[in-house]
Amino acid sequence: MELDMVPVVLPKAAVPIVLPVPPGGVKVLPRWAEEDEVSRWRLRYRPHVKTDVGSEFEEGASWVELELRNFTRELPLSNLDFGLVHDFMVAIQTPEGWSDWSVPAQCEAPPPHPPGKLSALLPRVLDLSSVKVRWTPPLDTATVAPGLKIQHYKILVTWVPRQGEDPAACSREIILEDEIDSYVVTGLDSLTDYTFQIAAENAAGWGELSDPTVPVQTVPPVPITLSQPTLRRATHHSAVIQWQHPPFSEAPVLSFCFRHTSSADWSNDIVDIHDVPPTLSQYVIQGLKPGHVYIFQVRAVNKYGMGIWSDSSIPIRTMDGATPSAIEDLAASEIYKSFIRLKWQPVEENGYPITGYRLRYAHTEDMAEPVEAVPAVVRDKGCDTCDIRHLRKLTYYFQVAAINHLGMAEWSEPVLVDMSKAGAFSQARAKASTDSKAEGTKPAAGKSAEELREKGNALFREGNHSKAVRVYDEAIRADPKDARCWANRAAAQMAMLSEFGQGLSPAAMRTNPYFTNSMNDLTESLKLDSTYTK
Known part of the structure; x- marks a missing residue:
């Protein structure tokens, strides 16, 4: 544009300094002395055009004129035509008036350069097969110069060659x-x-590639997050969990995992269960505590890894614990002279492990004046058993009760044993089954009393007193005149009394079957050999 004409009253102004500023720009610095007291200055510029050597500028060429205040001592100009020489003239205003235009200074606007190197991309994994990358545009885009405008971006994706893949083909470009x-x-x-x-890329070409990002992997195709599981049929220690399988995929489910907790926020008491077969859709969770509220989660596993835990199930409460149930089907499975074996089906624990048993007997059905003892109970072929020895030829009524840490169960129904008929019973039993394998009815075939006694001694040293008593029984039947067998069985029964009779009063100790049986065995040993002591 052109400003209004002003009268020229002073000589030409000094030639300005014009510096090229890439790309497509210059910086104009007018020159004057402080004593000139310049208040304003004007700039005139246009592309350099000559008609012939040494001639003035072509009359038809138009100028661009700007007027500025004295505090602007440098003026940047942009968007000039690239590769063309421009002429720049300056005039200044002092208290005496305007000067004439200076001699033209010439300068060529530098051509644009390719965009600068961008910062490294910021990748973010979205799913199994896609990654979102973000970047900061180069500073060149801040200008409106056509040559500097970003025309294209190029994203280069590279990866490590997979087995059998040509390394030269392990990249792709996205424009x-x-x-x-x-x-x-x-x-x-x-x-x-x-x-x-x-x-x-701009008009000058492609810029340098940014630094590569750190290696990024997409999300492996692990199983999807399953729906929350459902729970049912809670007992004292277990619950049945059910869940839905994920949709079929190229990576089949290898197993399922569960976890449960009794805390509402999964902060503690977490138990994991792994390697549940993939063919199941329901499973019995064991090992729960009675009277606790639990929540459960499930996830699937394939060759790529584990899925995300499902939402928590609706809370489920296990059954409250109680004392054991009463023993049912109590029976005398073995009767031999002064020995019997009581047998019953294992009781319901009702939430807590069985810690012991109590046994009592009386000579009348109303269980008047019962004698209590702590039996040595052994699990044999799915049933609980205990042996009672040295009974007299009397009628007995026996009852047994189980104990857990909440207390003792009710007594079982009494079982009647008439020892006055024990001899006839054992003879009939021996006649009916001469090859009976019932433990405690006859000695092991081919073993002497000496061998059986040594076996019992080994069991005694191991602390297995109940089995030691049974082996000594066999040794006595093999040689009833061996005083050592009788004395050793007495010692084993006293050890069982010490183990199971804790808490009994002295009077109860003296009436306990282990004590009375032990005294009877010692008496028999002394009858056989009065010089033998144990």
Whole structure:
């Protein structure tokens, strides 16, 4: 544009300093002395045009004129035509008036350069096959110069060669034409390390590629998050969990995992259960505590790894604990002279392990004046058993009760044993089954009393007193005149009394079957050999 004409009253102004400023710009610095007291100055510029050597400028060429205040001592100009020489003239205003235009200074606007190197991309994994990358546009985009405008972006995706893959083919370029600052790269494979770079292009060409990102892997195709499981049929220690399988995929489910907790926020008491077969859709969770509220989660596992835990199930409460149930089907399975074996089905624990048993007997059905003892109970072929020895030829009524840490169960129904008929019973039993394998009815075939006694001694030293008593029984039947067998069985029964009779009063101790049986065995040993002591 042109400003209004002003009268010229002073000589020409000093030639300005004009510096090229890439790209497509210059910086004009007018010159004057402080004593000139310049208040304003004007700039005039246009492309340099000559008609012939040494001539003035072509009359038809137009000038661009600007007027500025004295405090502007340098003026940047941009968007000049690249590769053309421009002329720049300056005039100044002092208290005496305006000067004439200076001699033209000439300067060529530098051509544009390719965009600068961008910062490294910021990748973010979205799913199994896509990654979103973001970047900061180069500073060149801040100008409106046509040559500096970003025309394209190029994203370079590279990956480590997979087995049998040509390394030269392990990259691909993505050209973007829109002015954007993010892009979603798709078609990626899981479990592959990818790096990403970006470069920008303007009229001068492509800029340098950015530094590669750190290697990025897409989310492996682990199973999807399952629906929350459902729970049912809670007992004292267990519950049945049911769940839905994930949809079929190229990576089949290898197993399921569960976890449960009795805390509402999964902060403690967490138990994991692994390797549940993939063919199941319900499973019995064991090991729960009675009277506790639990929540459960489930997830699937395939060759790529574990899925995310499902939402927590609706809370479920296990049954409250109680004392054991009463023993049922108590029976005398073995009767032999002064020995019997009581047998019953294992009781319901009702939430807590059985810690012991109590046994009592009386000679009348109303269980008047019962004698209590602590029996040595052994699990044999799915049934609980205890042996009672040295009974007299009387009628007995026996009852047994189980104990857990909440207390003792009710007594079982009494079982009647008439020892006055024990001899006839054993003879009939021996006649009916001469090859009976019932433990405690006859000595082991081919073993002497000496061998059986040594076996019992080994069991005694191991602390297995109940089995030691049974082996000594066999040794006595093999040689009833061996005083050592009788004395050793007495010692084993006293050890059982010491083990199971804690808490009994002295009077109860003296009436306990282990004590009375032990005294009877000692008496028999002394009858056989009065010089033998144990």
